[in-house]
Amino acid sequence: MASKHDAARGFDTVKKRLLSALIDGNYQHEARDRIDIKNDLLMARVTPMQLISIIKRSRGHEHFASAHHADKSITVHLLKTSGWYIKFYFLDPSTVFISVHLEGQS
Amino acid sequence: MKLFHEGDISRGFCENCAKIVETIFVRRDIPFSDGKGLARNILVAQCSICATLIAIPSQSTPAIRAARDREVVSLEASLPAIYLDVMDLAVYNISPTTASDFRRPLLSYFLHQYAHKPRSVGQLKRARLKCPDVFPEKRGEAKRRLSLKVSSVVAADLDWLLTATQLSKTDLIKSVVYEIHQSLLEKPNQAFLRDLRAIATYSAL
Numbered sequence: 001m002a003s004k005h006d007a008a009r010g011f012d013t014v015k016k017r018l019l020s021a022l023i024d025g026n027y028q029h030e031a032r033d034r035i036d037i038k039n040d041l042l043m044a045r046v047t048p049m050q051l052i053s054i055i056k057r058s059r060g061h062e063h064f065a066s067a068h069h070a071d072k073s074i075t076v077h078l079l080k081t082s083g084w085y086i087k088f089y090f091l092d093p094s095t096v097f098i099s100v101h102l103e104g105q106s
Numbered sequence: 107m108k109l110f111h112e113g114d115i116s117r118g119f120c121e122n123c124a125k126i127v128e129t130i131f132v133r134r135d136i137p138f139s140d141g142k143g144l145a146r147n148i149l150v151a152q153c154s155i156c157a158t159l160i161a162i163p164s165q166s167t168p169a170i171r172a173a174r175d176r177e178v179v180s181l182e183a184s185l186p187a188i189y190l191d192v193m194d195l196a197v198y199n200i201s202p203t204t205a206s207d208f209r210r211p212l213l214s215y216f217l218h219q220y221a222h223k224p225r226s227v228g229q230l231k232r233a234r235l236k237c238p239d240v241f242p243e244k245r246g247e248a249k250r251r252l253s254l255k256v257s258s259v260v261a262a263d264l265d266w267l268l269t270a271t272q273l274s275k276t277d278l279i280k281s282v283v284y285e286i287h288q289s290l291l292e293k294p295n296q297a298f299l300r301d302l303r304a305i306a307t308y309s310a311l
Binding site (some may be wrong): 011024025026027028029030031032033034036037038041042043044048068070071073074091092093094096 | 107108109116117118119121124125126136137138139140144145151159160161162163164165168169170171174245
């Protein structure tokens with residue numbers, strides 16, 4: 001079982017990787033047939049720079065991880081921080097956002 | 107800054123193939139999820155096996171935003187004629203040459219400002235209560251129809267204001283016209299008028 005220390009270190013790695021993807025613009029948005037107008041990052045209602053500052057303030061207890069519903073090899077991360085709901089996964093060489101929106105607006 | 111090009115290869119999860127697949131970047135027309143329009147010729151990642159849309163890269167966001175802004179929504183309301191007279195008079199004072207062409211930018215400007223500035227909800231609700239003092243309404247008086255095409259961004263501003271103020275669309279527009287009357291005709295602010303004249307000049311190009 002992972003210790004609290006391991007979990008914190010795991011979150012630090014996730015956060016660093018996520019910030020790096022946003023800084024480099026090396027990310028994609030999951031899409032199914034349509035452009036999801038509820039995704040605030042995709043629709044430019046929040047900028048990558050604004051999201052970076054939100055994510056920088058996030059803490060380990062605001063991070064949740066679970067297996068992808070259809071492929072257990074993918075870890076889906078959820079950050080619920082400062083009123084934001086940020087769901088994503090890493091799939092080398094990119095980072096894929098499933099959803100980015102203010103909570104209560106999904 | 108990472109940039110993808112047509113023909114580049116990446117990876118993604120394909121719901122149709124139910125597995126991680128190789129994706130290829132192509133340009134496609136993709137509709138918006140609310141069914142209101144589509145973004146044309148944007149770069150997307152599709153499954154290299156079944157061509158299902160898998161992902162949209164970050165670099166496509168400006169094109170999506172531009173496509174969304176171009177979508178127009180009808181704004182219709184039937185108002186006592188005096189309200190449209192006031193709006194047209196304000197437009198005439200700003201720019202006699204562009205006249206009624208500037209109705210849409212003027213109303214869009216006010217709606218966008220009110221949707222984004224603090225305390226505007228209370229201001230608009232109070233304005234609605236003051237409307238009958240300035241524009242008394244009588245039974246059977248003449249009405250004029252306001253019919254405009256506004257951008258989807260302004261339509262979203264209007265929706266937000268309708269929810270926040272709990273006013274009907276007609277009453278909200280009456281409140282905005284009241285504010286136009288106050289700020290441009292009753293107590294005109296010269297700096298504000300200069301800014302609007304500049305907008306009228308650019309929007310008429």
